[in-house]
Amino acid sequence: MTHGVKIASPNMVIDAVHHPAVKPYLIGDFDGVDLTTYFSGPMNISLCVGPAVALFPSHPKVRNGYDSHYAFPPVIRGKAAAIAARAMLDFMFTNVDAEVIYGTTPRDNRAARLMNAKLGFIPLTTTVDTLKRECVFYELRKERWEV
DSSP: OOTTOEEOOHHHHHHHHTOTTTHHHHTTTOSOOOOHHHHHOTTOEEEEETTEEEEEOBOTTSTTEEEEEEEOOTTSOTHHHHHHHHHHHHHHHHHSOOSEEEEEEETTOHHHHHHHHHHTOEEEEEEEOTTSOEEEEEEEEHHHHTO
């Protein structure tokens, strides 16, 4: 299932996060985001499947837990996005030994919420993100993934 998954280079991550079609959803109107702290974290993982990039920062309070952030350009939407996300999540559970992966998705991003459901994420609560958007906070546990 992890076919095509590679470790994303820092330059690839920076380009993906700052892509004009991706940037508003990840960092809003900010001119840029400094990923130095992210890249210096030894447990943080950046993966890609083609141009689809995902960042998995180590969760600070959960052993073998990770947060997830997708940076998919417009050519990766719908089924292609789900396939890429599934491959990267599988890599995290089988190669990195992640036990739980969390995600936060804006409530108004229906397509992303549907993809989360298809991938097996369970909504836990609602929250407000750093861009002041109402979001759904999700969890995907390894034991659910393996079913």
